[in-house]
Structure formats: structure tokens, C-alpha cells
Amino acid sequence: MKLFRLAPLALAALLVLTGCPDKKTTTEVETPDKLPVAPVFNPDSAYAFVAKQVAFGPRVPNTAPHVKTGDWLISKFQSYGLTVREQPFQAMAFDGKMLKARNIVAQYQPQAARRIAIFAHWDTRPFADKDEKNKNAPLDGASDGASGVGVALEMARILAAQPDSLTPAVGIDFILFDAEDYGYDSSTQSELTNQLAGLESSGGSSWCLGSQYWAKNMMPAAYKPEYGILLDMVGAKNGKFSREDLSRQRARDVVDKVWNIAAQIGYSDYFLFQDSPGITDDHVFTNQAGVRTIDIIDHLPVGDDYFPAYHHTTDDNMSVIDKRTLKAVGQTVLQTIYGE
Numbered sequence: 001m002k003l004f005r006l007a008p009l010a011l012a013a014l015l016v017l018t019g020c021p022d023k024k025t026t027t028e029v030e031t032p033d034k035l036p037v038a039p040v041f042n043p044d045s046a047y048a049f050v051a052k053q054v055a056f057g058p059r060v061p062n063t064a065p066h067v068k069t070g071d072w073l074i075s076k077f078q079s080y081g082l083t084v085r086e087q088p089f090q091a092m093a094f095d096g097k098m099l100k101a102r103n104i105v106a107q108y109q110p111q112a113a114r115r116i117a118i119f120a121h122w123d124t125r126p127f128a129d130k131d132e133k134n135k136n137a138p139l140d141g142a143s144d145g146a147s148g149v150g151v152a153l154e155m156a157r158i159l160a161a162q163p164d165s166l167t168p169a170v171g172i173d174f175i176l177f178d179a180e181d182y183g184y185d186s187s188t189q190s191e192l193t194n195q196l197a198g199l200e201s202s203g204g205s206s207w208c209l210g211s212q213y214w215a216k217n218m219m220p221a222a223y224k225p226e227y228g229i230l231l232d233m234v235g236a237k238n239g240k241f242s243r244e245d246l247s248r249q250r251a252r253d254v255v256d257k258v259w260n261i262a263a264q265i266g267y268s269d270y271f272l273f274q275d276s277p278g279i280t281d282d283h284v285f286t287n288q289a290g291v292r293t294i295d296i297i298d299h300l301p302v303g304d305d306y307f308p309a310y311h312h313t314t315d316d317n318m319s320v321i322d323k324r325t326l327k328a329v330g331q332t333v334l335q336t337i338y339g340e
């Protein structure tokens with residue numbers, strides 16, 4: 001299509017002369033670029049990884065299921081030949097508890113110069129404070145936590161299984177944060193004191209303790225991937241991923257790339273071309289650390305109910321998980337990696 005450069009006045013005159021121009025006759029219909037071959041993401045396998053985490057029990061820091069799940073995640077990545085490191089840390093939660101936590105870093109093709117980060121959080125919220133009845137009960141975190149990790153694990157499994165001829169041009173770092181979901185929610189916990197309120201006034205948060213620690217102690221050191229993709233709540237039936245504000249501000253090109261690929265491979269029911277407000281999630285701190293990161297997170301672009309109904313309730317269990325959503329996200333991110 002040729003672009004006609006007209007001065008605004010001339011353009012106005014033209015519009016007056018021709019009336020309302022028919023846009024269709026002047027808009028070129030773009031044929032999508034042919035996408036590179038990417039491996040097939042297996043949603044059954046991703047689902048099994050989500051179920052396995054949930055079966056350990058809620059992954060709340062300072063509990064046995066949390067430790068066991070962390071050990072299992074490390075052994076799974078190692079079994080696929082990835083280079084795995086742990087980043088142990090202690091952090092005080094908003095209620096004054098000292099949390100024993102660890103971030104997990106698993107590198108695929110660690111020698112590759114060009115890198116992409118896949119982030120997720122592997123802990124679960126200790127209380128279902130948005131639940132109608134069981135506000136102090138822990139939750140399974142099937143979507144909020146386990147789904148992002150399940151997609152990451154399945155990607156690692158698939159990448160490791162590829163022949164040399166189908167190796168992507170980039171290395172991938174799977175970085176799983178701990179203690180993301182132990183934050184203070186003023187809408188449900190106003191009777192409690194947020195002992196980290198001071199941290200919040202200086203750009204920190206009672207949420208995302210693992211990514212805040214990582215941002216100050218980067219692993220790998222001086223880490224400079226081309227960009228990062230955060231997967232959070234990517235497993236629920238009818239998941240809706242709209243274009244979150246901070247993602248657009250910091251990595252608009254990555255948002256466009258991922259959403260366009262999703263549309264091209266048939267997942268525009270999940271990846272909505274709609275904008276939504278910003279959210280406090282691990283990408284706030286990875287962006288602060290200089291890694292341009294987008295957040296793929298299940299939330300609606302309109303209305304007061306920003307989060308899906310299962311969010312931070314005991315309903316966030318395996319019954320909300322849908323393999324089709326896992327497939328939409330996993331295949332889209334894999335296809336994105338194979339386009340690099």
C-alpha cells in the first residue's frame with residue numbers, strides 16, 4: 001500500500017469533497033507472515049504438572065508441602081537437562097512472619113547469548129481471604145501459581161526433547177519466584193496491620209517478595225535477556241488475557257508480538273485486543289531490574305471485578321483448570337520463542 005502524505009488542510013478538503021471515504025477500499029488486507037515451525041505444546045502434560053503441584057498441598061512458605069514442591073520442581077527441570085540453581089532467601093511478610101523461601105532458576109541452552117525469560121510464581125496464597133466462608137483456609141492455587149509453573153515445565157520438557165535441527169535461536173531462563181502471594185490486601189484484611197506499609201511507600205510491596213529479592217540480587221548475575229514473559233493464572237476455563245498497563249508501557253512491542261501470534265494461531269478468544277489497568281505482580285520488579293517484561297494474567301479489561309471469581313478463594317482448585325487455556329498460552333509462548 002502506498003501512503004499518501006497530505007497536509008491536514010488538503011486532507012480535510014478531500015474528505016469534504018468525497019464525503020465519508022470507504023475505508024475498505026483504502027485499507028490493505030495484510031496476509032499474515034508465515035510462522036516458523038514450532039513444536040506442539042502438550043496440554044495433557046501441562047495439566048498433569050498443575051495437578052501434581054496441587055497434590056502436594058498448598059505451597060505456603062514454611063510448610064512441608066512447600067519444601068517438597070520446590071524440591072520436585074528442581075528435580076523435574078534437572079531431569080530435562082536444564083541447569084538449575086536455587087536462590088534461597090528469608091523475607092518478612094506483612095504479618096511479621098519470617099518466610100523461608102527460594103527462587104528457582106532453570107536455564108535451557110545456558111551458553112546461548114540471546115536469552116528470553118519466562119517468569120512464574122510457585123508459591124500459593126496462605127489464606128482464601130476473598131472466599132465467602134473460608135477466609136482463613138489455604139487454597140490450592142491451581143490457576144494462581146500452579147498453572148504458570150505447569151506451562152513453564154511443559155515448555156522445558158518440550159524444548160529438551162527437540163532434535164538439534166529444531167533448537168530455537170535463543171536460550172530460555174525459567175525463573176520461578178517464591179513468596180509472591182503472601183501480600184496484604186486492604187480490601188479483605190483491613191482488620192490486620194500491614195507491617196510492610198513502609199516498604200510500600202518506597203516503591204516496594206508486601207506482595208512479590210521473591211521477585212523483589214531477585215531484582216536486587218539478580219540470578220544469573222547482571223542478567224540481560226531480550227525480554228521476559230510472566231505467566232500468572234494461565235490455566236482457568238475461559239481465561240481472558242487483556243493487555244495490562246505496565247506491560248504496554250515497558251514492552252509494547254512484546255505485547256503486540258505475543259498477541260498477534262496468538263491471533264494468528266487461533267487463540268484470540270483468550271488473548272483479547274483490549275487494554276486493562278496495571279496490576280502489582282512480579283513483572284513490576286523484573287521491569288525495575290531492567291528486564292522488559294509483560295504479564296500474561298487472567299483478568300477482565302472492564303468492570304469492577306478485575307480478577308476472575310476464583311481468585312484468592314478456595315474455588316481456585318483443579319475444577320477451574322481447562323487444558324484448552326493451558327494450550328492457548330503454552331503454544332502461543334512457544335511460537336513466540338521460535339520466532340526469535
Ligand SMILES: [Zn+2]
Pocket residue numbers: 125144181312
Ligand atoms: Zn494471587
